[in-house]
Amino acid sequence: MEINTKDIQVIGFDADDTLWVNETYFRDTEAAFAQLLSGYETTNKIDQELFHTEIKNLELYGYGIKGFVLSMVECALDLSNGNVDAATIHKILNLGKDMLTKPVEILDGVEKTLNYLKDNYRLIVLTKGDLLDQERKLEKSGLSTYFHHVEVLSDKKEENYKQLLTHLQIDPAHFVMVGNSLKSDILPLINIGAQAIHVPFHTTWAHEEVQTTENQKATYKTISSLADLISIF
Missing domain, CATH: 3.40.50.1000 (HAD superfamily/HAD-like)
Structure with a gap:
């Protein structure tokens, strides 16, 4: 046309x-998140659950990195049955901060x-x-x-x-x-x-x-x- x-x-x-550039940073962070939780689930399952959590939370958090970080934290808690340690949560928060300070x-x-x-x-x-x-x-x-x-x-x-x-x-x-x-x-x-x-x-x-x-x-x-x-x- x-x-x-x-x-x-x-x-x-x-x-x-x-x-x-924007979406590339999300994909890189998803890969890092899956690595952090590799002791609980496969990468494919982690990716699926994170996407499901993001979509579920869109109405509450809207679009953007901050909502994405909250969804990663929630997903980590769910996949680990609440057993994920504080150090891993801290690393997830740092993943979000890294995204927010990208050039x-x-x-x-x-x-x-x-x-x-x-x-x-x-x-x-x-x-x-x-x-x-x-x-x-x-x-x-x-x-x-x-x-x-x-x-x-x-x-x-x-x-x-x-x-x-x-x-x-x-x-x-x-x-x-x-x-x-x-x-x-x-x-x-x-x-x-x-x-x-x-x-x-x-x-x-x-x-x-x-x-x-x-x-x-x-x-x-x-x-x-x-x-x-x-x-x-």
Whole structure:
């Protein structure tokens, strides 16, 4: 599908795994967590139980590293039948702190693309996760000067986007969203009458995967790098 740029006034960007690396750190931490609990279960079982715990806790903790850490602690207690020692819990907490202090690794072509677009379009960030952590990453990235507005959403469903675009006085017909997640960044926008551009990242959280049937009728453009936006706009 080709993007109709004629009426586009505002371009929205997801942050994690669209502007900078994120999911890779979660996968690395999951591997370290499985190693810590290897005396209780197999790696496959630990991964499955951690994912189940994360999904169960989303309504309570939301998205982000802090909720992930709490889910790791809960999972460790469950898998060990309450026998996990304090030293292991301390190591789990340190895994989370390590994630929160990771350097911000900007993806290829991001700054060049934002610099190209900024004079002709209103650029905004629409992301989800922990507010403090997302603010930290944006500040460390050095990208904040490119954006007119930054919004950290509790979730990215159709209603969340509708409410935000209404609040920002943005007509969906004048808006295009750019992101790596079909579930969070692409399909909800198509469903409310906006356009969307998918930039796949090599690692995707299972919760963000979509069924083929959900994707069959959606009309959006897929690009391999954010730098490809330069040839579109």
